[in-house]
Amino acid sequence: CLSPALYPKHAHDENIVVVVDILRATSSICTALHNGVKRIIPVATVEEARTKKEEGFIVASERDGYVLDFADFGNSPFNFTAERVKDREIVYSTTNGTRCIHMASHSRAVVIGSFLNLTALTDWLLQQDAPVLIFCASWKDRFSLEDTVFAGALAEKLLESGKYETICDAVTASLDLWSLAKNDLNGYIQKAAQKGRLAAKGLDDCIEFCHQPDFTKVVPQFSGGDLIPVS
Numbered sequence: 001c002l003s004p005a006l007y008p009k010h011a012h013d014e015n016i017v018v019v020v021d022i023l024r025a026t027s028s029i030c031t032a033l034h035n036g037v038k039r040i041i042p043v044a045t046v047e048e049a050r051t052k053k054e055e056g057f058i059v060a061s062e063r064d065g066y067v068l069d070f071a072d073f074g075n076s077p078f079n080f081t082a083e084r085v086k087d088r089e090i091v092y093s094t095t096n097g098t099r100c101i102h103m104a105s106h107s108r109a110v111v112i113g114s115f116l117n118l119t120a121l122t123d124w125l126l127q128q129d130a131p132v133l134i135f136c137a138s139w140k141d142r143f144s145l146e147d148t149v150f151a152g153a154l155a156e157k158l159l160e161s162g163k164y165e166t167i168c169d170a171v172t173a174s175l176d177l178w179s180l181a182k183n184d185l186n187g188y189i190q191k192a193a194q195k196g197r198l199a200a201k202g203l204d205d206c207i208e209f210c211h212q213p214d215f216t217k218v219v220p221q222f223s224g225g226d227l228i229p230v231s
């Protein structure tokens with residue numbers, strides 16, 4: 001498990017990378033795929049997103065939480081309803097999450113993790129045969145509480161399986177945080193900086209949803225430039 005400050009210094013091409021941005025990018029991606037989006041095309045920059053809009057794509061995009069003026073909608077998971085996304089292609093660009101997906105693209109595989117798909121993701125990882133690296137997207141290369149707590153939840157499941165072991169202090173710290181948080185996850189996450197950022201803009205209505213385990217069985221994978229379910 002690596003924080004963004006350490007990534008990609010200790011990343012290896014043979015890793016399966018789990019990109020995590022609980023508030024809100026990876027929760028939104030899981031929701032969109034659950035609701036039947038055909039593919040999400042994550043782009044790292046505002047310029048790329050604008051070009052795609054000019055080409056006629058539907059664009060979901062935010063920077064610092066605010067919907068970009070040319071975008072069709074922003075980054076709340078509640079925006080990605082079946083009515084809006086089913087069988088459609090959506091171009092997607094966010095402050096941190098989409099950038100991290102592209103950073104990890106040289107890896108053996110890039111998959112998307114959130115509480116919403118925790119068990120499905122664990123089950124898929126346990127069928128693979130490669131080291132797992134949990135990449136917490138966080139906020140502008142800073143440490144993030146909610147992503148690290150999720151890393152602990154995922155690490156606990158992987159370690160309990162007996163298939164994985166670790167000597168990584170970042171994993172140990174994430175497990176300790178998870179053990180502090182898990183009995184009252186929504187209460188614990190109130191102190192997260194990103195909760196404060198979202199609340200200041202009136203965008204915190206999705207926080208409880210984003211910490212709901214196993215809303216979906218979908219495991220998004222970054223493949224050929226698209227986010228689609230793992231096959």
Ligand code: MLT
Nearest residue numbers: 023024025094095096097
């Ligand atoms: C991101 O990818 O930067 C975030 O998820 C930001 C947000 O949704 O506010």
